[in-house]
Amino acid sequence: MMIKxxxxxxxxxxxxxxxxxxxxxxxxxxxxxxTFNTKIAETNQFPxxxxxxxxxxxxxxxxxxxxxEHCHVDAGPDRKEIMTKETMLHCLDVIKTTNAxxxxxxxxxxxMNPNFRWFVDxxxxxxxxxxxxxxNLTILRANKKYYDLPEFFKNHNIHVxxxxxxxxxxxxxxxxxxxxxxxxxxxxxxxxxxxxxxxxSSLKLDLVYNPSGAFLPGxxxxxxxxxxxxxxxxxGIQFHNLFAITNLPISRFLDYLIASENYEDYMYxxxxxxxxxxxxxxxxxxxxxxxxxxxLYDCDFNQMLELPVSSKVKHISEYNEEQxxxxxxxxxxxxxxxxxxxxxxxxGNIIPA
Numbered sequence: 001m002m003i004k005x006x007x008x009x010x011x012x013x014x015x016x017x018x019x020x021x022x023x024x025x026x027x028x029x030x031x032x033x034x035t036f037n038t039k040i041a042e043t044n045q046f047p048x049x050x051x052x053x054x055x056x057x058x059x060x061x062x063x064x065x066x067x068x069e070h071c072h073v074d075a076g077p078d079r080k081e082i083m084t085k086e087t088m089l090h091c092l093d094v095i096k097t098t099n100a101x102x103x104x105x106x107x108x109x110x111x112m113n114p115n116f117r118w119f120v121d122x123x124x125x126x127x128x129x130x131x132x133x134x135x136n137l138t139i140l141r142a143n144k145k146y147y148d149l150p151e152f153f154k155n156h157n158i159h160v161x162x163x164x165x166x167x168x169x170x171x172x173x174x175x176x177x178x179x180x181x182x183x184x185x186x187x188x189x190x191x192x193x194x195x196x197x198x199x200x201s202s203l204k205l206d207l208v209y210n211p212s213g214a215f216l217p218g219x220x221x222x223x224x225x226x227x228x229x230x231x232x233x234x235x236g237i238q239f240h241n242l243f244a245i246t247n248l249p250i251s252r253f254l255d256y257l258i259a260s261e262n263y264e265d266y267m268y269x270x271x272x273x274x275x276x277x278x279x280x281x282x283x284x285x286x287x288x289x290x291x292x293x294x295x296l297y298d299c300d301f302n303q304m305l306e307l308p309v310s311s312k313v314k315h316i317s318e319y320n321e322e323q324x325x326x327x328x329x330x331x332x333x334x335x336x337x338x339x340x341x342x343x344x345x346x347x348g349n350i351i352p353a
């Protein structure tokens with residue numbers, strides 16, 4: 001049975017302020033665990049400051065055809081927040097002038113935005129070197145109007161990064177919903193058929209793995225080998241890279257941690273795995289995140305907690321890259337998720353194996 005979003009359930013945690021408040025109290029307020037700011041100050045890394053901007057990540061809306069168990073966006077069919085064409089036009093103005101080399105479109109399911117194709121058409125003309133669309137795969141099979149998306153991606157040389165929790169049906173469907181695995185396999189087969197993910201192909205297809213429970217991901221290199229072998233042996237599917245991403249304690253994953261009484265143990269695990277080397281290259285230092293309504297954030301996770309950039313420039317309509325580069329990055333306890341072990345970002349591990 002498909003779960004409902006926190007918003008649909010009218011959960012207290014649907015309020016981002018309640019999430020931030022929860023993360024700031026308990027074991028952190030009592031001093032059992034050091035706050036993230038205290039921890040990075042110990043290695044003279046506080047406050048975090050941005051480096052060269054490389055990635056402009058744009059969230060086209062929280063609407064999604066899936067309601068995944070650990071979704072940090074709290075996305076789903078009932079979420080109606082969708083980026084308007086007016087906001088997209090502001091984004092296009094920035095894309096044409098930014099120093100960033102990568103445009104990263106995310107959601108929800110970004111393909112469900114009614115102006116998705118128009119926006120991709122216009123943005124692809126701007127000379128971005130790496131044009132990413134983060135697809136949940138099942139959207140490619142959700143409705144006939146999406147069936148030609150693989151060809152659309154190919155025509156625009158889109159780098160497709162797709163969520164794939166596991167190479168087995170049971171673990172995938174448990175996290176993503178009944179039937180997700182079979183639809184994902186079908187979508188991957190279709191992408192492979194037109195050249196995506198094949199050896200030496202310029203059509204880049206990468207997969208994203210995140211744990212199905214209250215534990216940190218294993219070694220990314222080893223996981224990639226296991227994924228490649230299993231998917232190729234069982235289905236003949238090929239892809240380029242696997243990104244292992246740590247679940248951050250926000251939104252539906254935070255709700256899961258609390259409900260399963262794993263919150264404190266998970267936070268202890270994150271803090272114990274803290275790696276100061278990972279702090280040097282966390283994604284908030286080279287990324288600007290744009291929400292569906294055009295507001296600016298240091299990263300996608302801060303966007304979901306409604307922690308805007310610490311800058312006079314707050315919205316895409318008033319974008320000023322030089323001023324944004326002068327800001328201090330906003331951090332809280334969820335940031336431990338990006339600095340545990342080999343680190344975690346939207347591009348997988350921060351520290352190479």
